Amino acid sequence: MTTLNIRQIRTIINRNKQYEYIFNILGLLSMLVGIVTLLALIFDLFGDGLPRLSWQFITSFPSRKAEEAGILSAWVGTLLVMLVTATVAIPVGIASGIYLEEYARKNWLSDLIEINVTNLAGVPSIIYGLLALGVFVYGLNLGQSVITAGLTLALLVLPVVIVATREALRAIPNSIREAAYAMGATKWQMIWDHILPYSTGTILTGIIVALARAIGETAPLVTIGALTFIAFLPDPPITGQFPYISFAWLLAPFTVLPIQMFDWVSRPQAEFQINAAAAGIVLIALCLTMNAVAVYLRYRLRKKIKW
């Protein structure tokens, strides 16, 4: 009787051990699916596009002939659009993060803003494109220009910057704030001289992630009517004559890397798809580098700071 019981218990234990073993394998396999796909994607892209990637490819305008086409207008466009996005999204994002974390009183208005920020993060990016089409392109008559694209992407990544700022501020212990007040600092002096310098690293990480996302966004820019074929560069921002700085580029038509790639991948000819792969390598290198920097920063900050 007892021996039978023990034997039963043993089989149960063995079965449970087997389940654990199976689950371990299942877990490893599931992670492999993600990682193998990532590797397959990168190898596929490099296999197709690397031979095409040359100095000539980076310094040429798009062309009807696939072999002569390049991404000059695309990467210059990406650079200019990112410039606008960063100048708008970083100050506004950090400012609203500071307001929500340090100033906002518990009332319906701050609740409303809170819920809003969370919900905006879940709105499909193409909806931002429709917003920009209605408001910036036709409402404010900014046209299908660099400034429209930059503002669109800025609105899109604003929630990311806000959330990152809030988390950075929340991580700072109250004793720092109290110490600043004890020395007679005003609220803003406390924030500007003490809280912000301590949280710069974490905020920076959030900004990099946000900009990496903005670089790869395609859908909202297609929606505002970004052109896919641009064979000229916008006016340079710095000119030889007085006043040396020109803002004409803000209203210039543009294309960006993801849109250039989308245009090439949508064409039936195989040569253009090779171009698409080459553009994809540049794009992916940009995004992954930025993400890697963010991961590294996060890792270093977490190790270094001890309150």
Next chain:
Amino acid sequence: MNIAKKNRLSPKVVRDLRERVIEFILFLAALSSVATTAAIIGILFYESILFFQKVSLWEFLTDTQWTPLFDNKHYGIWPLVSGTLVTTVVALAVAIPLGTIIAIYLSEFAPPIVREVVKPALELLAGIPTVVYGYFALLFVTPLLQTFLPDLPGFNMLSAGLVIGVMIIPYVSSLSEDAMRAVPTHLREGSYATGATRLQTALRVVLPASTSGVIAAYILGISRAAGETMVVAIAAGGQPNLTLNPMEPAATMTAYIVSVSLGDLPHGTLEYETIFAVGLSLVLMTLVFNIIGYFLTKRYREIY
């Protein structure tokens, strides 16, 4: 001397004024998010109302064809809805099981070093531009699937859905893992004390205790999959097609918006207004998911 002193504002007043001004500027910045939402809702409704003045809501909801760009115009939203639903379901069939298993594995089984390496590696999946995923779906996954599904057309919802699924794994796994890690250790210890194995603890204690967070992760995954644009625009084909078969080409709501936007649409025409009507439908659809999710998470919220 005395008079000059009186006329000058005292430092305290200047200081208070400066503080007020700064707070007001910060408040304006915070309001920008509310303004964005208001503008989104406003523009979608405004243009949609113009659309529904010309096309009846009844036709929009009952017609089974969506051909606003052809001579024979039909404005039935269902082909776009079916395309969106099919790709979303395929994507979730990949992302939910894999994401959940990865989350359980990382939070309960994996040694810390594995977690430190795998989590950021998986998050890179979410950092890759979607247009690159589109390329991958069209030129790698579809040919691969065709080797054992010879009838599969070059454009199909299956490969688009599968690729979106892999793409949203990190959204599901990271958030679920955070929720599972937030489950207090004493619940696990209690379970181990009764003789439960790790797997039993994970499935019967940790997973139920973190349900609300896990559902929130699923809802985010659904929103991402339904709103994903470039992969479907590139790999699923552009023809609206009322079908529930993932092996067929079809257009989703987002893909339709892209395809219309590519042909420089004149402002104020009915074609221009269709994309806002479609956009509004998409937002309402994700809103419904979010509301369901909100009530589910509320229903399952555990208080430890």
